[in-house]
Amino acid sequence: MLKQYLLSPGPTAVPERVLLRMAAPMIHHRTPQFSAIFAETKLMLEQVFQTKNDVLTLASSGSGAMESAVINLLSPSDTMIYVNAGKFGERWGKIAAKYNINAVEIKVEWGEAVDVSAIEAALEANPEAKGVFVQASETSTTTEQPIREIAQLTGRRDNCVIVVDAITALGVIDMPMDAWGLDVVVSGSQKAFMLPPGLAFIALSDKAWKMTEASTCQKFYFDLANERKNQVAGKDTTAWTPAASLIIGLNEVLKMMLEEGLDNLYTRHQILAKATRAGVEALGLKLISSSPATSATGAYVPEGVNGGAFVKYLRDTMGVTFAGGQDHLKGKIVRIAHLGYYDVFDICTAFSAIEIALNRFGYPVQMGAGVGAAQAVLAERFPEQG
Ligand SMILES: Cc1ncc(COP(=O)(O)O)c(C=O)c1O
Known part of the structure; x- marks a missing residue:
């Protein structure tokens, strides 16, 4: 399975x-x-x-x-x-x-x-x-x-x-x-x-x-x-x-x-987007956009990694479907979605999968680096206690 x-x-x-x-x-x-x-x-x-x-x-x-x-x-x-x-x-x-x-x-x-x-x-x-x-x-x-x-x-x-x-x-x-x-x-x-x-x-x-x-x-x-x-x-x-x-x-x-309430819904999306950008940066990947969307985050895969094969491996070998790039960005990027029925632990899953895949593609990243950076932002979703 x-x-x-x-x-x-x-x-x-x-x-x-x-x-x-x-x-x-x-x-x-x-x-x-x-x-x-x-x-x-x-x-x-x-x-x-x-x-x-x-x-x-x-x-x-x-x-x-x-x-x-x-x-x-x-x-x-x-x-x-x-x-x-x-x-x-x-x-x-x-x-x-x-x-x-x-x-x-x-x-x-x-x-x-x-x-x-x-x-x-x-x-x-x-x-x-x-x-x-x-x-x-x-x-x-x-x-x-x-x-x-x-x-x-x-x-x-x-x-x-x-x-x-x-x-x-x-x-x-x-x-x-x-x-x-x-x-x-x-x-x-x-x-x-x-x-x-x-x-x-x-x-x-x-x-x-x-x-x-x-x-x-x-x-x-x-x-x-x-x-x-x-x-x-x-x-x-x-x-x-x-x-x-x-x-x-x-x-x-x-x-x-x-x-949920529209204001809460917009805030949830903002936190997920901010956390995803933090995770991308912690892994040393570059964002595609200078005006990044709240719906999805695109990042360049590292030099030497075939983005098409990377996204396919994540989907077919690991069971995690992201989107790749189109036209001249084909084979160069991965797009992580965070719109609709997504919450904090979907972002953790996304980075956990990307970190494993990067290592499997011979691009060593510290396991947990992206997840951890995202978590630091994702914690904003929950109230402080005590
Ligand atoms: C911004 C934007 N416009 C248009 C479309 C096309 O919509 P559809 O594929 O549902 O025809 C998409 C689909 O991804 C989209 O993201």
Whole structure:
């Protein structure tokens, strides 16, 4: 037997309480019984988004919500600005290209946060731009982006919105949609929402809904106005067959999140992230990001260690799944997740495994050095006694 630990930034571990709830016999989705669950879930989701807007639930992965943001707001030949600071930022440009949207790229070195003045300059150079598309947390480089500051720029413009991919940020960091003036926020189920993959979420401000009225991009399944007509309070259903089991699981997840309290949840994530950075540094490894994410921490594997083989060994020989790198970071990094159903002893497990693996790969590290440095921070989770 090899006990398995899932420590990747999506999919993440699903709590037993949620698994048990989803194991109940299937119910039909066009029933008062399902609608009651749907309505309650939507209200709780809106608390986590910190918005008065409708949060719509789609049966798709997160990329579906990204695409629906583009095609519901814009029309072919419109201009948008997007931040390409990694694999997921790049995706905005790929989506835009499919719909003949003029996408102005702000390219950022992997591991860096975008300079807000570069966005300001792009907005000035492209006054016709209808949106700035950005990741709150760019998972490929484990980097947080200054979405609040960017929202201040778009907020001053009548016909320009900020669209935030919060797929590994919502439920991790405090990013109140309404208070910060975020026009569109998208997220997905298999990250901080502690569910299997298959659900995406999207919320639009009034300004963004207004913009959708002029959009002429082709859309059928991802027509958000049609979804809203069905999902609003009182209707409490979805345009198409919903991923009912996942929505029932989501109902349980949101109860867990709200029982913990959002402030406590953000603090837990901050402590786990800080502890992970301390562990990485204690092992003499280098962080990838100069603006490290609260959701996951990326570190370069030591010179001479093949990062691909390292992550594979951890997964297949030791039973601990981390994520490696993508594109030019492939084979060079390990990404340790700490979003969703994670707590202090998951971080200890992560460093214990990494230390053993480093030694097995011929890179001697003091056993317990990373664990110990992390523990010193993790102790903050518990009150002093005596
Ligand atoms: C920041 C970010 N954006 C977009 C995506 C794509 O989401 P999905 O794989 O659910 O389509 C991911 C997935 O890891 C992500 O982390």
